[in-house]
Amino acid sequence: MARVSLGSRPTVKDVAAAAGVSATTVSRVLAGNYPVSASTRKRVLRAVQDLDYVINAQARALVGGTTRTVAFIIRDLVGPLFAYIGQGVEQQATAEGRVCLVCTHHGDADRELELIELMREQQAEAVVLVGGGLRTPEHLERMAQIARSLERVGSRLVLCGRPPIGPDAPATVVEYDNEGGAFAVTNYLLSLGHRRIAFVGAAEPEHTTTSARFDGFTRAHAAHGLTVDPGLVAGGTFDRESGYRETKALLSRDTGMTAVVGITDIVASGVLAAIHDAGLRVPEDISVAGYDDIPLSADLNPPLTTVHIPHEELGRSAVRLALHRDDYAQDQHLMLGTHVVIRKSTAPPKER
Amino acid sequence: MARVSLGSRPTVKDVAAAAGVSATTVSRVLAGNYPVSASTRKRVLRAVQDLDYVINAQARALVGGTTRTVAFIIRDLVGPLFAYIGQGVEQQATAEGRVCLVCTHHGDADRELELIELMREQQAEAVVLVGGGLRTPEHLERMAQIARSLERVGSRLVLCGRPPIGPDAPATVVEYDNEGGAFAVTNYLLSLGHRRIAFVGAAEPEHTTTSARFDGFTRAHAAHGLTVDPGLVAGGTFDRESGYRETKALLSRDTGMTAVVGITDIVASGVLAAIHDAGLRVPEDISVAGYDDIPLSADLNPPLTTVHIPHEELGRSAVRLALHRDDYAQDQHLMLGTHVVIRKSTAPPKER
DNA sequence: GGCAGCATAGTTAACGTTTTCTACACCGAG
DNA sequence: CTCGGTGTAGAAAACGTTAACTATGCTGCC
Numbered sequence: 001m002a003r004v005s006l007g008s009r010p011t012v013k014d015v016a017a018a019a020g021v022s023a024t025t026v027s028r029v030l031a032g033n034y035p036v037s038a039s040t041r042k043r044v045l046r047a048v049q050d051l052d053y054v055i056n057a058q059a060r061a062l063v064g065g066t067t068r069t070v071a072f073i074i075r076d077l078v079g080p081l082f083a084y085i086g087q088g089v090e091q092q093a094t095a096e097g098r099v100c101l102v103c104t105h106h107g108d109a110d111r112e113l114e115l116i117e118l119m120r121e122q123q124a125e126a127v128v129l130v131g132g133g134l135r136t137p138e139h140l141e142r143m144a145q146i147a148r149s150l151e152r153v154g155s156r157l158v159l160c161g162r163p164p165i166g167p168d169a170p171a172t173v174v175e176y177d178n179e180g181g182a183f184a185v186t187n188y189l190l191s192l193g194h195r196r197i198a199f200v201g202a203a204e205p206e207h208t209t210t211s212a213r214f215d216g217f218t219r220a221h222a223a224h225g226l227t228v229d230p231g232l233v234a235g236g237t238f239d240r241e242s243g244y245r246e247t248k249a250l251l252s253r254d255t256g257m258t259a260v261v262g263i264t265d266i267v268a269s270g271v272l273a274a275i276h277d278a279g280l281r282v283p284e285d286i287s288v289a290g291y292d293d294i295p296l297s298a299d300l301n302p303p304l305t306t307v308h309i310p311h312e313e314l315g316r317s318a319v320r321l322a323l324h325r326d327d328y329a330q331d332q333h334l335m336l337g338t339h340v341v342i343r344k345s346t347a348p349p350k351e352r
Numbered sequence: 353m354a355r356v357s358l359g360s361r362p363t364v365k366d367v368a369a370a371a372g373v374s375a376t377t378v379s380r381v382l383a384g385n386y387p388v389s390a391s392t393r394k395r396v397l398r399a400v401q402d403l404d405y406v407i408n409a410q411a412r413a414l415v416g417g418t419t420r421t422v423a424f425i426i427r428d429l430v431g432p433l434f435a436y437i438g439q440g441v442e443q444q445a446t447a448e449g450r451v452c453l454v455c456t457h458h459g460d461a462d463r464e465l466e467l468i469e470l471m472r473e474q475q476a477e478a479v480v481l482v483g484g485g486l487r488t489p490e491h492l493e494r495m496a497q498i499a500r501s502l503e504r505v506g507s508r509l510v511l512c513g514r515p516p517i518g519p520d521a522p523a524t525v526v527e528y529d530n531e532g533g534a535f536a537v538t539n540y541l542l543s544l545g546h547r548r549i550a551f552v553g554a555a556e557p558e559h560t561t562t563s564a565r566f567d568g569f570t571r572a573h574a575a576h577g578l579t580v581d582p583g584l585v586a587g588g589t590f591d592r593e594s595g596y597r598e599t600k601a602l603l604s605r606d607t608g609m610t611a612v613v614g615i616t617d618i619v620a621s622g623v624l625a626a627i628h629d630a631g632l633r634v635p636e637d638i639s640v641a642g643y644d645d646i647p648l649s650a651d652l653n654p655p656l657t658t659v660h661i662p663h664e665e666l667g668r669s670a671v672r673l674a675l676h677r678d679d680y681a682q683d684q685h686l687m688l689g690t691h692v693v694i695r696k697s698t699a700p701p702k703e704r
Numbered sequence: 705g706g707c708a709g710c711a712t713a714g715t716t717a718a719c720g721t722t723t724t725c726t727a728c729a730c731c732g733a734g
Numbered sequence: 735c736t737c738g739g740t741g742t743a744g745a746a747a748a749c750g751t752t753a754a755c756t757a758t759g760c761t762g763c764c
Contacts, residue, residue, distance in 0.1 A: 009505040011720055022744045027722060035741065052501050057473045058410040058419065059720035062749045067410065077429070077439040087429040090456055099474060102454045104442055121409045122451060149404050153361040269651060299621060301653040363750055374714050379752060387711065411750035414719050 010051040018047035030055065061123065070319060071101040071124035072160075073115045075131050080294035081264070081311065085130050085160060088315020096323055098125065109134045116146050120153065126172075126322035128158040130315070132209035135163075144169035156325060160318040161309075163208055164333060172325065173333045174318040178209060181307035181338035182216025183223075185289050186261060188305075188340055190224045192348045194259040194287065196232065197221075200246045200271055201263025203235035213263055213291060232257055236267065243270025251278050258286060258349035265290035265297045265306055272300060272345070283347035293341055302344035310336050362403040370399035382407065413475065422671060423453040423476035424512075425467045427483050432646035433616070433663065437482050437512060440667020448675055450477065461486045468498050472505065478524075478674035480510040482667070484561035487515075496521035508677060512670040513661075515560055516685060524677060525685045526670040530561060533659035533690035534568025535575075537641050538613060540657075540692055542576045544700045546611040546639065548584065549573075552598045552623055553615025555587035565615055565643060584609055588619065595622025603630050610638060610701035617642035617649045617658055624652060624697070635699035645693050654696035662688050 016023045021040060028034040029044040036044075047053075061067040070093040074082050086102070093100045101124060105111040112133065119127045127150060133139070147157040147169040157171040164173045189197055199217050204210050214233075221228050234250055236242035243262055250257060251274065260275075262268030268290030275286055282288050282302055290297055293308035314336060321328050368375045373392060380386040381396040388396075399405075413419040422445040426434050438454070445452045453476060457463040464485065471479045479502060485491070499509040499521040509523040516525045541549055551569050556562050566585075573580050586602055588594035595614055602609060603626065612627075614620030620642030627638055634640050634654055642649055645660035666688060673680050 009720095012722095013720080023721080024723085024744060025742090028743090031722080034743095037742065040742085052504070054469065054473045054505075056414075056475065056720050058413045058475060059749090060722075061410045062408075062414055062720080062751090063722045065749080077442055078432070078435045080430070080432075083430045083435050087456070090429055090454065094455065099470065100454050102442065102452050103446065104439070117406065118451065121406045123408065123410060152404070153406075296648060296651065299648070300651065361750095364752095365750080375751080376714060376753090377712090380713090383752085386713095389712065392713085408750050411719090412752080414721090414750080415752045417719080 009056070010053045011056070012053075015044065015047045015051055015053050018051060019043040066125060067123045068098050069101055069122065069124045070098045070126045070128065070323075071103070071119035071122065072128040072130055072315075073103050073105060073112060073119070075107055076104055077102070079266075080296060081292050081309070082131050084294075084311035085315040088312035088317075089128050089130065089160070089319055090315070091312070092316040092319035096319065098319075098323070109139060113142060113146065116150075116157075120150060120155065123153070124155055126156045126158050126319065128160050128315075128318050128322070129162060130160045132162050132207055135206050135208050135211070140165050147171045156322045158318045158322045160314055161209075163212070171332075172318065172322045174314055174321060174336065175334070176309050176314060176336045177338045178212035179216040179219070181291065181309070181340070182213040182261075183220045184216075184338070184340045185291070185305070185307050186217045186220035187223065188342070189259045189261070189287060189289060189346065190220060190226075192259075192287070192346065194349050195226070196229070196255065196257045197259045197261060198232040198234060198247075198250055198255065198257045199228070199261050199263070200234045200243055200250070201236045201238065201267045202233050203237055210263065217261060231255060236263075238264050238267060240266050240270040240273075243267035244274045245270075247271045247274035248278070251275070251280075259346070260286060260288050262288065262290045265292045265294045265300075265304060268304055268306070268345075269296065269300055272304075282345050285350065287346040287349070289346055297341075298343065300345070305343045305346040306341050307338050308341045309338055361408070362405045363408070364405075367396065367399045367403055367405050370403060371395040418477060419475045420450050421453055421474065421476045422450045422478045422480065422675075423455070423471035423474065424480040424482055424667075425455050425457060425464060425471070427459055428456055429454070431618075432648060433644045433661070434483050436646075436663035437667040440664035440669075441480050441482065441512070441671055442667070443664070444668040444671035448671065450671075450675070461491060465494060465498065468502075468509075472502060472507065475505070476507055478508045478510050478671065480512050480667075480670050480674070481514060482512045484514050484559055487558050487560050487563070492517050499523045508674045510670045510674045512666055513561075515564070523684075524670065524674045526666055526673060526688065527686070528661050528666060528688045529690045530564035531568040531571070533643065533661070533692070534565040534613075535572045536568075536690070536692045537643070537657070537659050538569045538572035539575065540694070541611045541613070541639060541641060541698065542572060542578070544611075544639070544698065546701050547578065548581070548607065548609045549611045549613060550584040550586060550599075550602055550607065550609045551580070551613050551615070552586045552595055552602070553588045553590065553619045554585050555589055555594075562615065569613060583607060588615075590616050590619060592618050592622040592625075595619035596626045597622075599623045599626035600630075603627070603632075611698070612638060612640050614640065614642045617644045617646045617652075617656060620656055620658070620697075621648065621652055624656075634697050637702065639698040639701070641698055649693075650695065652697070657695045657698040658693050659690050660693045661690055 012023045012026045016026045072089045090100050103115045143165045150157045151170040159173045234246035236246040260271050262271045290304045290306040293306045297304035297306050364375045364378045368378045381393050424441045442452050455467045495517045502509045503522040511525045586598035588598040614623045642656045642658040645658045649656035649658050
């Protein structure tokens with residue numbers, strides 16, 4: 001039957017004509033928010049079927065005022081860490097009847113700002129920034145400004161896994177206890193008896209994740225009455241190569257280290273590889289700990305002691321808080337807990 | 353300065369009023385497709401800045417006819433395989449100035465159909481289906497119908513990593529040589545001298561990925577004049593648990609197998625674990641091969657021999673072909689090659 | 705000086721919905 | 735037999751933008 005005209009999308013008018021009613025009536029049948037007689041409804045639904053009609057979401061958004069769209073902006077789609085947060089965002093958004101827009105910035109902070117602007121054009125109900133970001137004063141100021149821009153148009157900036165940008169900036173913040181986790185895992189190593197603990201991945205101290213984790217590392221030392229030896233702090237970025245390279249360098253110098261904390265599990269996997277390549281054993285010769293508890297870490301050799309982050313919950317909470325910010329007005333800043341997951345890559349240091 | 357009225361988004365009219373020009377002129381300045389005097393342009397741009405104006409993408413799409421949006425529908429955001437394809441989709445879409453909509457269906461085929469419908473409402477320029485899908489006649493027919501629905505409204509169904517749904521269905525197809533890769537890796541094991549090779553993960557034979565891989569497995573045997581022993585074919589789904597469980601079962605029966613092909617790397621990682629737990633060594637006692645070449649496979653113990661899929665290229669090509677289907681009209685069906693990556697998990701079988 | 709042609713700007717009508725307001729029967733009550 | 739209500743339907747305006755026209759000065763040419 002399907003009397004469809006090729007090449008052009010049927011509109012509510014076409015359906016109305018086919019059903020012999022007005023556009024208004026079609027709209028009402030579809031929305032179900034107004035009484036329509038059973039026979040009319042049947043004819044309209046039949047016409048909808050015949051014409052294979054679907055509503056035009058843009059037009060509806062234009063008049064309805066809301067797009068039912070949530071945007072999330074993320075470094076990459078592939079990192080196990082970000083992807084899990086993204087998954088949480090997507091799931092909660094879907095559960096709330098929203099559609100998800102996604103964009104990646106590959107670590108480029110300026111690009112991130114551009115993308116937020118793009119999402120403002122798209123009228124997203126919330127713009128979720130996933131993962132850590134820069135913390136330079138200019139960037140923070142720019143971000144605060146963006147938060148206000150978004151609020152002005154009824155949208156909401158959401159920081160997911162990133163600390164607040166300032167007290168006056170209207171943003172929803174869902175973070176995890178980055179510093180606390182670093183403290184806990186370092187404290188655990190110190191409790192095992194380690195005294196010479198290296199930290200790998202400290203480059204980019206203006207990056208929020210880096211600084212928080214390093215702060216926790218430092219505070220744990222302080223809690224044991226120790227200070228961190230700068231010679232045990234290695235730079236490097238968040239990738240495996242970097243962990244490998246920096247650890248090789250540490251091993252080549254005679255640092256006397258008995259344990260290594262990698263800034264992420266990915267980095268820690270590089271650390272493990274470097275230690276193995278040097279003919280040393282983990283944890284017998286050197287203990288290794290990571291951060292993030294990505295799925296990979298349980299499968300490493302040996303399984304990695306690390307800090308668990310509630311990835312998905314982070315994403316879900318972010319969307320939930322942002323969309324229901326009227327109900328959750330008082331707590332638009334949520335801090336989720338982290339905890340150490342002890343596996344096989346850590347043990348007390350060798351007796352000297 | 354910024355004379356912004358809180359609570360309501362400035363429109364082109366507001367900007368026009370602020371700049372003392374008409375809405376048309378503002379539109380022209382922003383689009384840059386019509387001559388406007390330098391002084392007027394300056395005033396308009398100034399007003400745009402002052403009011404913090406951004407265009408309303410929905411309204412533009414409504415009149416312009418195109419949303420500059422690409423949708424991709426994927427099983428999950430987190431699987432290393434799908435995520436990489438998704439990354440390719442996202443990158444190419446961004447490169448082409450499009451925005452990405454993303455939805456996940458978690459393996460639910462009906463949900464997938466719903467999502468396509470949703471994307472049709474959203475007027476996506478292309479709807480990319482990532483990963484394998486059902487291949488039952490009803491589902492194929494339904495999919496063909498959807499392909500036609502999408503075409504009718506100027507959109508395009510894109511199958512990425514999934515075989516065509518039929519000759520008459522208007523769809524762009526970018527697949528990889530699933531069967532060929534399975535043939536190659538099985539052939540490699542047979543060439544090493546293995547004769548009792550198990551296949552783990554054969555449940556859901558109506559799933560396109562499963563059947564293609566199993567077909568390649570069978571064909572390689574045939575090419576060596578062998579037939580597959582049904583006792584060596586284990587069911588199970590695409591997860592690690594399943595690989596572990598099925599392998600345990602195989603090992604408990606006295607099958608005499610000397611090698612195992614996992615239907616995915618994830619499954620193969622479960623296979624490895626089961627073999628280790630049984631006190632056997634890989635590859636000395638049993639060789640193991642996977643499929644997908646996800647990043648994890650290089651880090652398994654031992655590093656996994658597997659079949660490489662050009663994940664990202666798959667996603668990129670999908671979007672490229674779909675958006676430029678006028679230029680690529682003749683080849684809207686692309687098959688990308690796969691190849692075996694030989695690592696340490698495979699070796700000739702033990703001498704009996 | 706009149707007028708074609710050009711550069712610039714404005715008017716108006718779309719795009720596909722929803723929403724408000726209005727209209728028309730029909731029914732029971734006074 | 736009229737009147738207010740109720741149940742159903744349509745007309746028209748609005749959402750924010752763009753594109754097709756239309757309008758207004760100028761410049762320069764005959």
